[in-house]
Amino acid sequence: MHKTELIAALDTDTLKAAEHLLDKLEGRVKFFKVGSVLFTAAGPAAVDLVHKRGGRVFLDLKFYDIPNTVKHAVKHAGAMGVYSVSLHLSGGNEMLRACAELDKRPKLWGITVLTSFDEYGLFRSGYRCGIDKTVRNLAAHGAANGADGVVCSPLEAAMLRKIHDGKLKLVTPGIRPEARGDDQKRAVTPAAAREAGADFIVVGRPITAAADPAAAAAAILEDLK
Numbered sequence: 001m002h003k004t005e006l007i008a009a010l011d012t013d014t015l016k017a018a019e020h021l022l023d024k025l026e027g028r029v030k031f032f033k034v035g036s037v038l039f040t041a042a043g044p045a046a047v048d049l050v051h052k053r054g055g056r057v058f059l060d061l062k063f064y065d066i067p068n069t070v071k072h073a074v075k076h077a078g079a080m081g082v083y084s085v086s087l088h089l090s091g092g093n094e095m096l097r098a099c100a101e102l103d104k105r106p107k108l109w110g111i112t113v114l115t116s117f118d119e120y121g122l123f124r125s126g127y128r129c130g131i132d133k134t135v136r137n138l139a140a141h142g143a144a145n146g147a148d149g150v151v152c153s154p155l156e157a158a159m160l161r162k163i164h165d166g167k168l169k170l171v172t173p174g175i176r177p178e179a180r181g182d183d184q185k186r187a188v189t190p191a192a193a194r195e196a197g198a199d200f201i202v203v204g205r206p207i208t209a210a211a212d213p214a215a216a217a218a219a220i221l222e223d224l225k
């Protein structure tokens with residue numbers, strides 16, 4: 001069976017708190033997500049911090065803008081040496097292709113439908129095809145225009161693996177070892193995500209909010225075996 005990597009989300013408000021978390025996860029976790037929370041608070045120093053500790057960075061800024069703007073943002077992310085960046089697949093073919101054509105670039109992971117959406121929420125946002133079909137359509141557009149992977153819920157991972165096996169990495173947030181009753185509506189356990197075919201799982205609060213983040217990460221890694 002293929003390997004599923006853990007990406008720990010460094011969703012902390014300060015660089016110091018991120019450093020504290022890295023201290024606890026060092027040696028266990030190789031990939032770290034720097035997203036809009038930490039990047040807005042601390043900027044590129046957050047990326048440097050992970051790199052200095054030998055980790056790899058998924059820069060999750062979920063770009064969505066005109067092609068020229070996103071292309072330049074992705075170029076700067078590439079210069080920082082991040083492993084991957086996220087961009088919304090709903091940003092369109094030209095936006096994605098402009099990024100895919102860059103010489104030196106990180107992996108492009110396209111957001112399909114956020115894991116915080118349920119069917120009703122997606123409908124209210126103006127999408128009329130339902131979650132599965134919207135995810136399928138956006139992933140097909142990603143595959144055709146240069147995305148290296150797509151971000152989806154583990155609930156759609158098995159479907160996408162059948163269609164795009166080997167061509168698109170599947171990155172799945174919405175991981176809950178135990179139910180938390182929070183904003184993640186389409187969530188499953190780490191083992192279920194692995195079985196569905198996820199290449200990477202992105203885990204935030206089950207690690208960051210745990211009394212013992214190292215033990216929480218260890219339990220998740222055990223569940224992924």
Ligand code: C5P
Nearest residue numbers: 009035114115151173174202203204205
């Ligand atoms: O705390 P939690 O485990 O919900 O964190 C999940 C992380 O994955 C958050 O940093 C969130 O921004 C990110 N993410 C997500 N859904 C996506 C893409 C990224 O939840 N589609």
